[in-house]
Amino acid sequence: MMQARPPAVERLAVIGCGLMGGSFALALRQAGSVGGIVGHSRSPASACRALELGVIDEVAPDAADAAAGADLILLSVPVGSTGAVLAAMRESMRPDALCMDVGSTKADVVAAAASALGPRIDRFVGAHPIAGKERAGVEHADAALYQGCRVILTPTPQTDPARVARADALWRGLGARVSTLGPAEHDAALAAVSHLPHLLAFAAFRAVAAQDDAQTLLSLAGPGFRDFTRIAAGDPALWRDVLIANRTQVLDQARRFRAELQSMEAAMVAGDADAIEALIAPAAAGRSRWRLGG
Amino acid sequence: MMQARPPAVERLAVIGCGLMGGSFALALRQAGSVGGIVGHSRSPASACRALELGVIDEVAPDAADAAAGADLILLSVPVGSTGAVLAAMRESMRPDALCMDVGSTKADVVAAAASALGPRIDRFVGAHPIAGKERAGVEHADAALYQGCRVILTPTPQTDPARVARADALWRGLGARVSTLGPAEHDAALAAVSHLPHLLAFAAFRAVAAQDDAQTLLSLAGPGFRDFTRIAAGDPALWRDVLIANRTQVLDQARRFRAELQSMEAAMVAGDADAIEALIAPAAAGRSRWRLGG
Numbered sequence: 001m002m003q004a005r006p007p008a009v010e011r012l013a014v015i016g017c018g019l020m021g022g023s024f025a026l027a028l029r030q031a032g033s034v035g036g037i038v039g040h041s042r043s044p045a046s047a048c049r050a051l052e053l054g055v056i057d058e059v060a061p062d063a064a065d066a067a068a069g070a071d072l073i074l075l076s077v078p079v080g081s082t083g084a085v086l087a088a089m090r091e092s093m094r095p096d097a098l099c100m101d102v103g104s105t106k107a108d109v110v111a112a113a114a115s116a117l118g119p120r121i122d123r124f125v126g127a128h129p130i131a132g133k134e135r136a137g138v139e140h141a142d143a144a145l146y147q148g149c150r151v152i153l154t155p156t157p158q159t160d161p162a163r164v165a166r167a168d169a170l171w172r173g174l175g176a177r178v179s180t181l182g183p184a185e186h187d188a189a190l191a192a193v194s195h196l197p198h199l200l201a202f203a204a205f206r207a208v209a210a211q212d213d214a215q216t217l218l219s220l221a222g223p224g225f226r227d228f229t230r231i232a233a234g235d236p237a238l239w240r241d242v243l244i245a246n247r248t249q250v251l252d253q254a255r256r257f258r259a260e261l262q263s264m265e266a267a268m269v270a271g272d273a274d275a276i277e278a279l280i281a282p283a284a285a286g287r288s289r290w291r292l293g294g
Numbered sequence: 295m296m297q298a299r300p301p302a303v304e305r306l307a308v309i310g311c312g313l314m315g316g317s318f319a320l321a322l323r324q325a326g327s328v329g330g331i332v333g334h335s336r337s338p339a340s341a342c343r344a345l346e347l348g349v350i351d352e353v354a355p356d357a358a359d360a361a362a363g364a365d366l367i368l369l370s371v372p373v374g375s376t377g378a379v380l381a382a383m384r385e386s387m388r389p390d391a392l393c394m395d396v397g398s399t400k401a402d403v404v405a406a407a408a409s410a411l412g413p414r415i416d417r418f419v420g421a422h423p424i425a426g427k428e429r430a431g432v433e434h435a436d437a438a439l440y441q442g443c444r445v446i447l448t449p450t451p452q453t454d455p456a457r458v459a460r461a462d463a464l465w466r467g468l469g470a471r472v473s474t475l476g477p478a479e480h481d482a483a484l485a486a487v488s489h490l491p492h493l494l495a496f497a498a499f500r501a502v503a504a505q506d507d508a509q510t511l512l513s514l515a516g517p518g519f520r521d522f523t524r525i526a527a528g529d530p531a532l533w534r535d536v537l538i539a540n541r542t543q544v545l546d547q548a549r550r551f552r553a554e555l556q557s558m559e560a561a562m563v564a565g566d567a568d569a570i571e572a573l574i575a576p577a578a579a580g581r582s583r584w585r586l587g588g
Contacts (some may be wrong), residue, residue: 080567130516135582150516192502193515197522200494203554205577207547208486210554218584221487222424222444226586227521228491233581240571247562253501254559258552260497260504265548268541273374277534283499287527288429290512292520 006033006173007166013070014039015063015085017050018235019133020102021076022141025055027174030143040066042077050138068092072100072170079103080241083112086124090117098163100127104190104238106154106183108245114158125167126154126183129176130194136235147175148293154183177293191249196257198239199250201232300327300467301460307364308333309357309379311344312529313427314396315370316435319349321468324437334360336371344432362386366394366464373397374535377406380418384411392457394421398484398532400448400477402539408452419461420448420477423470424488430529441469442587448477471587485543490551492533493544495526 012028014021017039028034039056040063041047047059060066067073067089077085082101093099103109106126113124131149133140151171155164164180171178181189208217243250260279267275306322308315311333322328333350334357335341341353354360361367361383371379376395387393397403400420407418425443427434445465449458458474465472475483502511537544554573561569 130514132516132518150514152514189507189511189514192505192511193519196501197498197519199558200498200555201522202574202577203558204491204494204551205581206554206573207490207551209577209580210550211486213483217483217486219588220424220444220446220483221584221586222426223586224426224525225487225491227524228495229581229584230521231518232577234574234578236571236575236578239574239578240567243558243562243570243574244565244567247565251559251562254555256504257498257501258555260500261494261548261552264493264497264537265545268537268545271538271541273534273538276537277530279500280496280528280533280537281530283496283503283526284528284530284533286503287499287523290515290523292515292517294513 003175004169004173006031006170009034009072009170011035011070011072012037013060013066013073014050014056014076015066015073015089016076017041017046017056017138018076019136019138019140019145020129020131021074022050022053022055022138023131023143023145024074024076024102024174025050026141026143027146028170031173033173038066038070042081046138053138053141055138055141063088064092067097068094070094070097072098075099075101075103078235078237078241079105079109079245082109083116086113086116090120093120093123097123098166099124100167102127102129104128104194104242105245106152106186110154110156110183121158122160123163125159125163127167127171128152128154128186128190129171132231135233144175146171149176150293151176151178152186153178153180154186155180156183187246188249191246191253195242195246195250196253198231198234199243199254200257201229202239205229205232297469298463298467300325300464303328303366303464305329305364305366306331307354307360307367308344308350308370309360309367309383310370311335311340311350311432312370313430313432313434313439314423314425315368316344316347316349316432317425317437317439318368318370318396318468319344320435320437321440322464325467327467332360332364336375340432347432347435349432349435357382358386361391364388365390366392369393369395369397372529372531372535373399373403373539376403377410380407380410384414387414387417391417392460393418394461396421396423398422398488398536399539400446400480404448404450404477415452416454417457419453419457421461421465422446422448422480422484423465426525429527438469440465443470444587445470445472446480447472447474448480449474450477481540482543485540485547489536489540489544490547492525492528493537493548494551495523496533499523499526
């Protein structure tokens, strides 16, 4: 399938110059679809690093200043900061601006946006690119991060349909596969396949690291442990916000997980090899069939 | 550091022609260190596939026949089959043969070997290469699988020291980093960094797959889920045996994990963002610092 070039952007404002925002800027620039890129980060060092790396063209002193003059605003901050950042930008936003986020939860983000933007909520399109790398930070930004990646848009009845179409064309132009979900449906699904796995990986790494011989244990860990715990290296502020914002759904998923774990532990306690195999076999077959983007 | 060529092997017998055994055969052949390779698998189709792929030179009808004439025997079968396979080979083994396994548990394997081989237990060196790939089977065998991989040898006072030295030189010659542990110490450590992660990945995949909208959920899963659940694609018979053989240690590790999970869930229930971040941050920092083979 031919990948259409992303629609032209005069001026992109990236709020939060990390892996996600930086990769978006690089990809849009590589596509030749952006005039200029301004960035702002809560930590000035991050924005300066993005400038040094050529990811952005200018550093703005605050979010309001970054938003002024931008026809596309990409918010890449911990989800709990969405409301405050949008409120700060409300007055300086261009009337024709499209504002998107990249947060991992959507019900809280969409509600915070509605509250912060008031009647201007039509300008905001919730977006979640399901992408990631082991290393965060703008140093690891990658123009190819969104190639083949799934992006979920979560428009509401208040969202301007023309802006949804523009958001869709932008992400597709960067090689993403775009789909649309309601904010609540998004959060329920992502609790199962992303948020709970992060919670489990954090807990599993903690459990190893807390042991007296942790250094020996970690030196014996192999590629299975590496992959299983990769997501435990995620940004603490980002995941703090996700686990709090979506806690009802994540706790529900944790309950389902614990029931499965309990069944497996019970079979082990009983020394019942057949029962263990009967529990493992469908998971192994299912996971062997599963493909990313399949 | 120069990698010495592995010591010469006249005839290698591979019992269990899968990913691990097949990769060992390919690596030894690529090093130019083996005269001939005979293989046997419980499923004749696997051995035939290994023959077609040029991984082995001959298919033996049973383990005893495969062992006859081999100066190196590599056992790559589910750990619960170790005793039966070694007993079948006992009478046909060459007096100067070195027999190694590649199993993920060692206390049960060493005990089964002692019982099956009797006074010939001096010929057996327990070995565990901590390697793996998403796909099992001889089709995925890879001459480079053991390059940089850690291999743990678990000799006992009954093991012939000359054979331990030969095992050490063989694995080092294939590029592995070799260390030695007692069988019980091995099992305690691997419960933490390998067996429990497998148990958790199986349970996590089961929990998603059991939901009514599992297909939708799995279609929304991204690279984090892919890596977190990779090990859930492991061979069910192999992991059945590991989880049963090492269940005391794995259940102890599961208890430690559940305590960590419970702390995190309690902070979420309380909506305590600071507590969540305080729990995540050390895990994220620790996992960011950790390197495979570091």
